[in-house]
Amino acid sequence: MATDAHRGPEAEPEPEPEEAARGQQVLDLLNKAIDLQSPLVRKNIARARQRNAEATPAQVIRSLERMYVSALSGTGAAVGATAAAPGVGTGVALALSAGEVFSSLELSALFALSIAEVHGVPIDEIERRRTIVMGIMLGGSGSATVTKVAERTGQHWGRQVVAKVPIETLRQINKVLGRNFITKYGTKQGIIVLGRVAPFGIGAVIGGGANAAIGALSVRASRRAFGPPPSAWPELTQGTPWTP
Secondary structure: OHHHHHHOOOOOOOOOHHHHHHHHHHHHHHHHHHHHHHHHHHHHHHHHOOOOOOOOHHHHHHHHHHHHHHHHHHHHHHHHHHHOOOOOOHHHHHHHHHHHHHHHHHHHHHHHHHHHHHOOOOOOOHHHHHHHHHHHHOOHHHHHHHHHHHOOOOOOHHHHHHOOOOHHHHHHHHHHHHHHHHHHHHHHHHHHHHHHOOOOOHHHHHHHHHHHHHHHHHHHHHHHHHOOOOOOOOOOOOOOOOOO
16 A cells, blocks of 8 residues: 555556566567668658659658558458458467568558658657657557657657657657557557458458558658658758759
8 A cells, every 4th residue: 555655646557467568569569660661761762752753752752651551451451361261260360460460560660760751850760760650650649648748849749859859758758659559559459350350251351441541540640740741852861862
């Protein structure tokens, strides 16, 4: 009782060891996805520009959005259809779907970091990358958390906060975002994983539709985070500006 009194009435309950371990697994997967996709950001932007070398930042951002939602929907539908195929056991189906969850994390990380790069926002440090990815994937709640912990108001937190606040502040932001990510994204993906193993092709519909919805939310969140596209190509984070 004395311990609880010292913690105060608003202190969050300590998670159970098993629950904490599962939560850390979710964050480990996210960090792995960010690490794997960070070196591919410029290749992803180049792919979005391949049909028009003189494309404006606004045109490239629209291409990145379409590529992301299309890829995310495709992986969800493909796994759902495979999992529902005759002769595929539930254990195999769940394993397939769990693997697709990591793929969706990779796609989301690559999308968020690519949008930041087009806007000229630094992504050279892991804490900045984690803030960008988690903030966008969490949507409105991610935006509210970033601005509250950073004690800054105004639009476009991706430019106003991530690019300007000290790393120590970003670490504090990421701790809160991490807890929210475990709760909201982990639960959401758990429901989708189970839905994908539904029989008779229903899993394909659930997987593709759910992933499309997640992609659309991330696209809207990225627009709120960074605001209007730059009118010209900025100096990007690795020090070399884009040229047509």
